[in-house]
Amino acid sequence: MALRRGIPIAALLLAVAGGGCLHRRAAGVPPADDGTVHVVVTNNYEVPMVVYASGTGTTLRLGIVAPGIEREFVLRRHSYENGPVTFSAGPSGDPRRVSAWPLQLVSGDVVDFVIATLLNGTTATIRP
Numbered sequence: 001m002a003l004r005r006g007i008p009i010a011a012l013l014l015a016v017a018g019g020g021c022l023h024r025r026a027a028g029v030p031p032a033d034d035g036t037v038h039v040v041v042t043n044n045y046e047v048p049m050v051v052y053a054s055g056t057g058t059t060l061r062l063g064i065v066a067p068g069i070e071r072e073f074v075l076r077r078h079s080y081e082n083g084p085v086t087f088s089a090g091p092s093g094d095p096r097r098v099s100a101w102p103l104q105l106v107s108g109d110v111v112d113f114v115i116a117t118l119l120n121g122t123t124a125t126i127r128p
Helices: 002-026
Strands: 037-043 047-057 056-063 070-075 086-091 112-116 125-127
Touching: 037 047, 037 056, 037 086, 047 112, 056 070, 086 112
Parallel strands: 037 112
Antiparallel strands: 037 070, 047 056, 047 086, 112 125
């Protein structure tokens, strides 16, 4: 009988803890250094763009970002630790992509990848 009473309490505690994490992320506080790099993509172009991260001979498709939207992606350590990473984007189904300058990333970095209205102004920078 005691086990049944403990389950709702445990569920409530998990919900409260999860809500605290969401609040912390919404406030713009970066996550603890867990071996990842966070990539914040802002698409100022007129169509949805597919975002890629390329480095050390491999290309990782991060996802699609709709026009006027900001979206966050996570790179795991194996995606960036062996050399510079280049972020690029292009419309779905179009082999042409716009790329930013390569970045040398370390665990805990937050990258702002901004797809410009005029694609040749696209940039990727590491937050200080």
